[in-house]
Structures are given as C-alpha cells and as structure tokens.
Amino acid sequence: MRILYVDIDTLRPDHLGCYGYHRDTSPNIDKLAAEGVRFDNCYVSDAPCLPSRAALYSGRFGIRNGAINHGGMAADYTIDPDDRQFRMIADHLTWQIRHAGYYPVSVSPFGERHSSFWFYNGFREMYNTGKGGIERADEITPVALDWLERGGKQDNWYLHVNLWDPHTPYQVPKEFGNPFEDSPPPDWMTEEIRKKTWDTYGPGNAQEPGGAYLGSAPYNDYPRMPPALDSPETYKKWIDGYDTGIRYADHHIGLIVNKLRELGIYDDTMIIVSSDHGENQGELAVYGDHQTADQITNRVPMIIRDPRGIGGQGRVDTALHYQFDVFATMVEGIGGHLPEGWDARSFFGAFKEEKEQGRDHLVISNCAWACQRSVRWGDHLMIRSYHTGFKNYADKMLFDVKNDPHELVDLVGEKPELVKEAETKLEEWTAAGIAGNPRNEDPMQTVLKEGGPFHARYGSEDYKIYVERLKATGREKFAQELEQRKRKHEEEYG
Secondary structure: OEEEEEEEOOOOHHHOHHHOOOOOOOHHHHHHHHHOEEEEEEEOOEEOHHHHHHHHHHOOOHHHHOOOOOOOHHHOOOOOOOOOOOOOOOOOHHHHHHHOOOEEEEEOOHHHHOOOHHHHOOOOEEEOOOOOOOOOHHHHHHHHHHHHHHHOOOOOEEEEEEEOOOOOOOOOOHHHOOOOOOOOOOOOOOHHHHHHHHOOOOOOOOOOOOOOOOOOOOHHHOOOOOOOOOOHHHHHHHHHHHHHHHHHHHHHHHHHHHHHHHOOOHHHEEEEEEOOOOOEEOHHHOEEEOOOOOHHHHEEOEEEEOOOOOOOOOEEEEEEEEHHHHHHHHHHHOOOOOOOOOOOOOOHHHHHOOOOOOOOEEEEEEOOOOEEEEEEEOOEEEEEEEEOOOOOOOOEEEEEOOOOOOOOOOOOOOOHHHHHHHHHHHHHHHHHHHHOOOOOOOHHHHHHHOOOOOOOOOOOHHHHHHHHHHHHOOOHHHHHHHHHHHHHHHHHHO
8 A cells, every 4th residue: 555645734613615615626636534433533733834744753742852842942853862773763754664565755855944954854855955945836846746656656655745735925827817716714703803803913813814924024025915904805815825725725625636546546545635834814813824833723624535445435533532542543553563662643544434533632832923732632632832922812711612613712710610610630641741851841831941942032122123113003902912921021030
C-alpha cells in the first residue's frame, strides 16, 4: 500500500463542503471524504505552524517537547541528553513510518520557513520548494507529480505534500478568477459583529487584518486582500480570497489524484487530508490569522481514505481527538511501532470496527501569537489567557462551541461551575506535562519571561509601533489599556 498525506496549511474545516460549508470550495476533498472517514472534532494540541508540526512529529504535547513558539528559547525541541541519538530522533513520526517499511518523501518548504530542520528527520527524500511558504500550489504540485511519475509505481511509499494557498497572502493566480463572486459570505458575520471587530484592538482585528498588524503590509501586491475590513463589501472580498485559496488547493489535489489514477495506483493508496491549524476569520476579532487557542485555530479537518475500506466509507467520527492520535492510529494500522514516550494514543482497534473512541477532554495551546491554553470538553471550550498577544481579551473566556461555534457569547459569568471544572483539568494536565519535560519546567514560562509570544512581545519594537498606531487611529483608550497590560506583565515576569 502507498500513503499520500496532503497537508494544507491554514485550512479550517467548516469552510469545506464535506463539513457543511455552503460554498463549493472543495469538490475533490469532498469526494475523498465520501470514500473514507471524516473526523469532526480533531484538534492540534499546539498551534500554530511550528508548534503544531512539532507536536505531530514528536508525538508529544508542546509542554513536553518544548517547541511552542515561533522564536526565542521555546522555538526548538528541549533535548534530553540521555535520549540524544547519534543519527536521528528515533521516535519521530516519520521514523515510525519508515520503520514500518515505508519510503518517506516530503515536498515542503516548512523546515526552512521555521528553521525547524528536525522536520526532515527520517525522510529519505526532501524537496524544499524554496520560497519559505509563499509558494502557490502550481509551484508545489509539479514537484509531487514529477516524483509520482518517477516513483509512484513502487510500493510502500509515504508522500507528504504541503500546500499553502489558504494562508495569507491570498495570491491565487488572477486567471483562476473568483469562484465565489456570486456566492454570499458566511451569514454569521453580521454588520453588527463586524463593527465590534473594528472598534477594538489587537493584531488581526478588522482595522489590521492578517498577520502584518503594524500597517505596513504590501496589500497592493495582493489584490485579493483588502487592507482593512471597513464594510460588508471588503469583508466579502477578504473571505472570497481565503475561500479561493481553498478551492485552488483542492484543484491541485484533484491533479494529484488524477495522477494516481493514471498510474493505476489510486485503489492502493491511502489518502489523508489535514492541516497544521485552522484560521480565524472574525472569531475573537482576528481575521486571516491563527493567533488563539480556540475552536477555530486549533480544530483542523481530518479525512482518511483507506483503500482497504478500514474505518468505513462516508463515515463521520464525532469523538474528541488530537491530530497526533489519528496519526498514531495510522501508524498502528500499517504495522508500525508507537514509542512509549508518546502522548499520542492509537485508537486503531475501534477505528477498524468503525466505532468511536476519543478523549474525554483535550487541552489545546497557542504560545506563538498569544499565551493561551484551553480545555475542550463536552460542548464547551474554556480559554485561559496568560498573555493576550496585545488583544482585548479577558483572562478567562468560556464558550458553548456546539451552539455558538464562532465564539460570540462569553459564558464565564453564567457558568462558574464549568470554569472551575476546566481549571481543574488544566491544572492536572499542566502538572503532568511539566513532570514529563526533560527540564522539569513549563516552556510557556520561558515565553512569558521573554516578554510574551514571538509575534507580540511587550517591550519589542513592534509593541512600540503598535501603541503609536492605536493612538494615531483614534484608539487612545486602547493604547492606555495595552500599556496597563504591559506594566502588569512586567511586575509579574520582570
């Protein structure tokens, strides 16, 4: 058997047709879901980009592997000298796939983009497409197709293909057009909600959408991206840009699937489609970025089409899963070994019987744009902010994500018993994670002592520029509030 993993950066599941989206963004992905299993509640333990893949490939939570930030001391694995091997990190995901008899290949610039060269550990062939994640699919797919043409008919390979088109900047070729020009945007975003996301502060809000929140983004180079979401029309244009990126990536999945059919190997290829994280598009006043530990950033699509029919066809799994649990299940399913030190758990036995077997609750994190840890259980999500990432958040927020999936109504004041329950779960998880870290410490404390997450540190030049921007754009009261947050942080962490 062969395995194809299509890793679509920044893809939120509820913008896919197979997850109920009203726009036709994903016809090829939808067909794969109809032939396999779609997971409705799959979450990355750590977000965004670097921490997510660090957790996936190590099989460990960020609190244990140490890589939770995009820069600074906590952007690399915490090395246990007793386990540092001469040749490779032997318990990485790719090595387990290789040990099971598969020939692993990656087409991705991720390792260079994040200076995370551990990512290539275990791969036999690595193709760095060279633009650091600014590649369009038409720059990545040809490399994958070329490899399939040369090696696809061989048995027992694992091919990782990393597409980036839903990620900002939205740069799908002009000639692809706008497939959604006549399709309305998501109806949950009312004008009242948009205005609330305008009359606030924090990177990614309607006045500063995307990751370049200092007002210096080269938006003129990307006509699909309006510089500010100051009207329903600009909001629609922004969402059209994101959804067109999804449709473009989906189109290229179709090209890869067609190549599998052409080679006569489609019916012997397991296909997995997932992402490193989702993307807030107005939720928690963030547009076009992945800055929170919430339902939108940490929940990812997960589709497995097994040509043997294992898991079922057209089945939906609604249990709570970490992404690395699903990959551990895949590893066991191909006869691989699960290292004793993994936090990842396989549920292959239940999967094979087409039954659900998930976790009682999940703890999800983001320490690159904010320092947040959240508990996801039942119908609820409780977010604990230790550093808001320059945003207008309370220390604790509680949402009923079943009935309020876009996190519009904070229930902290109404449901204190649920907040307490979540805090207990979080405390227990944190204690266990620290005990499992080689240095017996919480790497988030390192991030906080550095002034905060890499993209939003108090005392940085970016912080100073943003405070001045708030003042210059009529948000003086928010500049003062942010300065108060900074002073409080300095009192606690120095």
